[in-house]
Amino acid sequence: MKSDDCPATLPRRSRDVRPLLRAALGLLTAAVVALPFTVAWQYDALRRAVAEQTAPPLPGGDSGAGADAKATPPAGSAPVVLAYHDIGPDDRSRYTVSLEHFDAQLRALRDAGYRTLSTREFTDFLRTARTPQPRTVYLTFDDGTHGLWTHADPVLARYGMKAAAYLITGQVGTHRPYYLSWPEIERMARSGRWDFQAHTHLSHERAAVDAAGHERSVFTNRRWLADEGRAETPDEYRRRIAADLDRSARTLVRHGLPRPRLFAYPFSERLDESNLGARDAEALRSALRQRFTATLTNSAARPSPAGPRAAAVGEVQRLEVTRDTTAAGLLRELARWDPVAPRDAGRPLSHPAHWQTTGASEQAGPGMLTGDSRPPDGTAYVSADYRPLATADWTDYRLRATVGGLHGTSNGVGITVGAGSDHPVSLSVGHHTASLTTDGPAGTGDRRSCRLDPSATHRIAVLVTPRQVRVSVDGKTCTAFRAGRWRVAEGAGGFSLNVRNDGPERQWPRFTSLQVE
Template identity: 50%
Template structure:
């Protein structure tokens, strides 16, 4: 659960050795004799303590009606979808806890659609090589290391022959029982072959004051307010604290004979949120993580980063978070939005309204807003086509026909490389075309041209890592991003559309009358 964190502890180091006095030796000898006498009793106590630290397991639920095969897309070969879970309990008390029946229904849908789960080793190998042991895969992750994974989720995994990764708050293991896992349970989970364990901090999965007013923030992503000293933690103190926490967590893995974790999950997924670190040092945490892990995982990102070349280059992977409120049908729908497609698998996106998202638009905005209806309030509307499923496109062609253009106060735009570090937007009006490049450094390069005035224009965009060639009505050509061949992971991304109408409510909206995508 997001708001839970372990209690703070301090590690006591061993000091240098010292010579014992005679009395001390005699005392030590007596203590040793006492230990010998007490050993059988201590052994029995230790066994009983360990036994109590292992909760009973519940059997996996029987399949219900909603566990029947669902409509999960199977493309020719898709990148893994990373699913983020938290706790599993038959009596959930928060939105981050699924019931065993919910988890069973979702895994049944994946199994019926032919999906295979990956181990962490297989997933990190995919990030490095782009290959998976099966064409349709998921990577199942569970944050926080709750006891429900052993007591309720484990047998559901066994039923569906799936594997999962538990991201541990190592300082919380064995505390707040029965909420968190014990080390004994972790050992049994490891032995089952169904689980591996990754990192979620030692004791930094909590919020604390980050300014004098008492505003709360993630302790991992912010300098803390030191109330006793009435000051903010220095950046040097911040680095030392975070470094110590991460290394303490890695030490806990080693001390309990677990393989060194390869992945790190951000507490609260606070990777893109506000931080009080100075602008020049906002990457301090990122550097500390890169020194210790192959990649980090988050549920919230400033741009789409599903598992794939783009995410591998960023060394940060975005996950699809599954909540208790996620119905089985919603689960299938969301998964379909994340499954990677090739350009020839979605040739006519305007025929598939469910493939479009309208970020920043009024609720209920649909594809009709782009095909002539517009919006009742406002002068601009935009939509993105499968931003997760197309994030790694880098070579494709877009053909679009725009109609209903009038004067300079109406226009329509096609963006390619959506969510990339170098997106390119082509905007056409009745008599002009504009190509805008927006590299990640915040600058903008704009190229304009005149075209024969008409209410209808046809755009063709040929996209490759080396550039974007734009042709209007088969004749006027402009080229963007052509100075050098860039890394495909920097330029990759799919398509977004926009229409603008500043001519007043009485004026007709421009519209996309055709859109085709091809390899």
């Protein structure tokens, strides 16, 4: 019976399946064993991959550039350093510039007559103060993101321009496709359009710097060692930073690239905002000076655009370019940064846009210095800098000013020359006295005074040369100050004006005229 045949046939079929099951289990075991190796191989391939480049956008695609992009800034004698991060379609980060904006920016630079510098040419400028032509920019890109290869490089090729990538060397080839791979970097270097500089090895991160858990850059701060309940000692911090800098340089050289000449601070954090004491901060500066020609930052304690003053202190300030920067906006900023000669300043009070107001008010222009507008209630002091970026390297000029509204000892006016330098000199003029005060490192300084014929109005002349500042009031020599043994560039700088009113009458003095010669 067929029903009796069924049980008899089952054992034979089970015996036939067993070899197949054993084979399947063997294959499965092999696959499980091989899986980690397969994943590792795929990750390594991705890490070493060279992404496909995108084509440059069609010309004319910049939103917000307009006709102003054709405007030509003045021909400065020093390059402006531009700081980019990433180029690409990501509109979530303000640090990612769109491909269309980047193309329009380079097109505007080319049309305005700018040439890009290589790092070698830029460091040559820091050494000699000479550039190949009047209008130059140095393009820098922090972090080493993949957008430099996939998006930025084809645009550089279109306009025949150069740039420098500041690499976090320990991140190259990781978190793909966010960071560049070494093969991509090799192709970029071979193109002649790129060179590569230092941005730490693995110190571009934030971590706790105190017991409360406040996080800051681990490069410019001593870390909090939670397991030990203490901060790094100065020696531990210095050893850690020295090891990181040296490993960054060795990694670049090991991949066939020249030893880096420049270093960009992570996050552009300033040393005066870190938990380093004065000795540790100076130790960090010393470590950087030993290894690099100069450092770059977007956030300087004082204006330090590329020029003799920046070269003297070894730190150069950059103009940051973000997602919202249009081609027209970039050219406007370049005009603000490009150096101006004293002979071109003329009568500065007639150009309100050239002033940067400081002190108690955010009001733009010199109106509160001239009496055209009144300072806010409760304000006792107002100051304004004249083109602080464009005048950072002034060493020879004369100011002639007329002031009025002086009253007793309750108010006065001031002029600071060498503004923003390590050695500013400040003049204060009142109803019947004038004083000249110098400022130097670690609080060192000097103060000299002279008596004036009492008057509500005075005529002031301030002569600035590389080695002295001489003051005359109402045609008579008042006082003078001779520079110390520092380098001329360390005392270079333009000027600022201020007015003060400490009296109950609220009678403000004012500058009625100002001329630069």
